[in-house]
Amino acid sequence: MFEPAAVLDGLNEDQRRAATHQSGPLLVLAGAGTGKTRTLVARAAWLRSQGTQAARILLLTFTRRAADDMLARVMPAGASAAERVCGGTFHAVAHQIIRAHAESFSLPPAFSVIDPSDVTDLMDVLRTEHGLVGTQRRAPRAGVCADIYTRCVNTQATVAEVIAGSYPWCADFDGQLGALMRSYVAHKRRHGLVDFDDLLLLWRAALTDPAAGPVLRGMFDAVLVDEYQDVNAVQADIVRLLRPDGQGLTCVGDDAQAIYAFRGADPAHLRSLADDYPDLEVIRLARNYRSRDAVLRLANAIRPQSPGLELALRAERGTGSPPQLVRCHDEATQAREICARVLEAHESGTDLRDQAVLMRAAQHSSVLEVELSARGIPFVKYGGLRFTEAAHVKDFLAAARVVANPADDIAWFRLLRLHDGIGPVHARRFIEALGLADPGLSDPGEAGRGEAGRGEAGPGLAGPRPLDRWEDAVAAAPARSRPAVAATVGALAGAAALDRTADRATAILAALDGPLRDRYPDAGVRIADLQRLVDAAATRPSLHDALVELALDPPVSASDLAGPPRLDEDFLVLSTIHSAKGLEWPVVHLLHLVDGAIPSDMALTSPAGLAEERRLFYVAVTRARDQLYLYAPLRMHHHRAAADDRHSYGQLTRFLDPAALAECEAVDATPPEPVLPRIGPLAATIDAALDSLFGPT
DNA sequence: GGTAACTGGGTTTTT
DNA sequence: CCCAGTTACC
Numbered sequence: 001m002f003e004p005a006a007v008l009d010g011l012n013e014d015q016r017r018a019a020t021h022q023s024g025p026l027l028v029l030a031g032a033g034t035g036k037t038r039t040l041v042a043r044a045a046w047l048r049s050q051g052t053q054a055a056r057i058l059l060l061t062f063t064r065r066a067a068d069d070m071l072a073r074v075m076p077a078g079a080s081a082a083e084r085v086c087g088g089t090f091h092a093v094a095h096q097i098i099r100a101h102a103e104s105f106s107l108p109p110a111f112s113v114i115d116p117s118d119v120t121d122l123m124d125v126l127r128t129e130h131g132l133v134g135t136q137r138r139a140p141r142a143g144v145c146a147d148i149y150t151r152c153v154n155t156q157a158t159v160a161e162v163i164a165g166s167y168p169w170c171a172d173f174d175g176q177l178g179a180l181m182r183s184y185v186a187h188k189r190r191h192g193l194v195d196f197d198d199l200l201l202l203w204r205a206a207l208t209d210p211a212a213g214p215v216l217r218g219m220f221d222a223v224l225v226d227e228y229q230d231v232n233a234v235q236a237d238i239v240r241l242l243r244p245d246g247q248g249l250t251c252v253g254d255d256a257q258a259i260y261a262f263r264g265a266d267p268a269h270l271r272s273l274a275d276d277y278p279d280l281e282v283i284r285l286a287r288n289y290r291s292r293d294a295v296l297r298l299a300n301a302i303r304p305q306s307p308g309l310e311l312a313l314r315a316e317r318g319t320g321s322p323p324q325l326v327r328c329h330d331e332a333t334q335a336r337e338i339c340a341r342v343l344e345a346h347e348s349g350t351d352l353r354d355q356a357v358l359m360r361a362a363q364h365s366s367v368l369e370v371e372l373s374a375r376g377i378p379f380v381k382y383g384g385l386r387f388t389e390a391a392h393v394k395d396f397l398a399a400a401r402v403v404a405n406p407a408d409d410i411a412w413f414r415l416l417r418l419h420d421g422i423g424p425v426h427a428r429r430f431i432e433a434l435g436l437a438d439p440g441l442s443d444p445g446e447a448g449r450g451e452a453g454r455g456e457a458g459p460g461l462a463g464p465r466p467l468d469r470w471e472d473a474v475a476a477a478p479a480r481s482r483p484a485v486a487a488t489v490g491a492l493a494g495a496a497a498l499d500r501t502a503d504r505a506t507a508i509l510a511a512l513d514g515p516l517r518d519r520y521p522d523a524g525v526r527i528a529d530l531q532r533l534v535d536a537a538a539t540r541p542s543l544h545d546a547l548v549e550l551a552l553d554p555p556v557s558a559s560d561l562a563g564p565p566r567l568d569e570d571f572l573v574l575s576t577i578h579s580a581k582g583l584e585w586p587v588v589h590l591l592h593l594v595d596g597a598i599p600s601d602m603a604l605t606s607p608a609g610l611a612e613e614r615r616l617f618y619v620a621v622t623r624a625r626d627q628l629y630l631y632a633p634l635r636m637h638h639h640r641a642a643a644d645d646r647h648s649y650g651q652l653t654r655f656l657d658p659a660a661l662a663e664c665e666a667v668d669a670t671p672p673e674p675v676l677p678r679i680g681p682l683a684a685t686i687d688a689a690l691d692s693l694f695g696p697t
Numbered sequence: 698g699g700t701a702a703c704t705g706g707g708t709t710t711t712t
Numbered sequence: 713c714c715c716a717g718t719t720a721c722c
Contacts, residue, residue, distance in 0.1 A: 062712065091712055116711080141715080196712060262710060361709045386711095391713075421722095423701045478700090478722080552712065578710045600709055616710080
């Protein structure tokens with residue numbers, strides 16, 4: 001047990017009030033860099049010093065990194081199980097509960113957790129059955145269908161409402177889309193598939209259950225929620241159901257940093273906390289321990305304020321120098337200017353790892369990446385494509401899912417298509433032959449049976465086991481593919497018979513060796529990648545756990561799997577603004593401050609979209625501790641234009657209005673000197689040379 | 698005739 | 713890397 005005094009050491013007055021708040025509902029409105037994590041950690045420690053058992057404190061976050069970070073700080077080194085605070089992301093905690101009680105949720109123990117790309121694949125298959133495929137080019141694509149689905153769930157809105165609000169161009173298809181969503185849901189049930197949204201829905205459903213609800217609620221005395229501005233409707237419900245009267249509830253957040261509306265989050269849930277809990281106490285943390293005053297002046301100039309939750313950050317770390325706005329000729333100049341400033345800071349003693357380059361979209365750094373590589377500046381990139389999105393990794397995960405849950409037809413589909421000569425049609429026939437076929441629309445008798453028994457296993461979950469009859473199914477493959485498919489599937493069936501996770505993972509990779517070598521010219525590198533995946537999976541208690549962990553917390557790169565990075569290595573960080581949330585660096589370089597990038601032109605169609613872009617800019621600015629550089633490439637490539645007019649001038653981001661600009665120091669980058677003078681008509685010279693080789697044309 | 702493979706153009710943000 | 717359109721194969 002801790003001494004309260006030690007627990008509260010070094011906290012300021014407001015932080016201390018938040019940490020020692022009694023049991024009523026509490027909202028800590030914590031601006032960027034105001035010691036939010038520290039306060040939350042202190043609150044958990046204080047609760048324990050007051051007698052609350054660690055295991056009865058639940059800490060909910062949005063990213064695995066935030067969860068790990070906080071849990072590590074809450075728990076003394078070498079804590080026993082009883083000393084352990086419960087916590088994790090909403091999704092991970094939901095999964096733990098569901099996994100532990102799969103049968104109460106009417107789920108087969110071998111259920112698969114599918115990620116958004118699997119959802120898209122599945123939508124693609126189902127789409128053909130709902131008249132969304134054909135010659136009409138305007139039909140919503142699989143990815144859009146998946147987006148509409150998840151948005152319906154996360155904002156608790158109907159298909160019609162979501163289409164009207166966010167996808168007006170799909171209005172002609174709302175009937176088909178509604179039917180598609182229903183068959184998507186039915187399909188998941190039949191095949192033991194659980195998507196990310198289901199994890200939250202299942203948890204919420206359990207909390208509303210008259211028998212299970214009180215048990216789940218009673219497990220915790222205190223619930224601490226980080227980044228509350230990023231909850232969606234289902235998560236807000238879960239929090240309310242966990243603490244119906246607000247006793248023991250602490251929410252920490254800042255609605256000016258809400259940047260996840262695109263996935264259904266809504267800062268309105270934070271703003272309405274006071275309505276949900278009339279006795280809510282609001283404590284503001286405004287003393288900023290991160291940034292210099294010069295940076296905060298810009299941050300305060302661009303911070304959107306919402307009535308009742310106003311906040312202005314106050315600097316605790318001295319004046320500093322103003323953010324520098326570097327106006328660049330074009331993107332290449334921007335890349336050069338960034339490299340120059342990165343190296344300059346490096347030479348004056350700032351490690352590369354203490355600098356970050358932040359961007360709106362992962363793609364915005366492509367020119368810079370070339371420049372960094374050319375100059376030999378090492379970097380790591382966060383955000384954008386992840387390791388688990390690489391084709392060979394998906395292939396491996398599909399094979400592993402077939403082993404873990406043989407009813408997972410989406411995994412089968414991908415696995416089979418990895419083989420030469422097998423496309424969508426043969427893959428589907430093979431799956432039918434396994435006994436996994438969906439009772440399609442054409443077969444109402446079958447469909448009726450499926451709907452009747454809710455919770456009753458689908459074709460692959462009860463009946464004959466799909467992996468037991470793979471030998472017959474091979475006949476469905478075209479003759480020339482049969483040997484390869486038989487070898488792969490036979491080897492996977494062998495893997496399924498093994499017990500230890502390590503052996504299973506190794507056998508799965510061995511099963512894929514042939515197909516991967518046939519498919520990818522660089523198979524050697526890819527297989528080496530997968531070997532690390534196998535090693536990482538081997539440490540998990542089961543293949544299922546390894547797969548869920550990879551889905552919910554995908555490693556950024558293969559090297560991420562190899563354990564903590566070596567301390568002697570120094571890398572510049574490149575990150576999307578979204579992935580940079582919650583982090584800070586002494587020096588921050590912010591790219592592409594032009595309208596169309598920040599704010600993104602995709603977000604300009606609605607005032608809400610624009611407001612979110614402004615918050616994103618605010619998040620980016622508040623990552624900097626000492627020095628902030630803003631870069632605006634004002635001359636951009638035009639995609640379709642005459643050869644001699646391929647450029648146009650972009651506009652500096654609208655968020656840098658006169659008041660904000662007054663807090664910056666603007667400089668113009670020198671345009672590059674042309675390396676070569678213009679050379680005459682080269683084509684004629686080349687033609688003459690070629691004519692001398694081949695004769696005149 | 699139906700399938701699979703190839704080619705070329707385009708890409709917001711993520712649990 | 714993904715998708716659509718097109719060509720080449722069984």
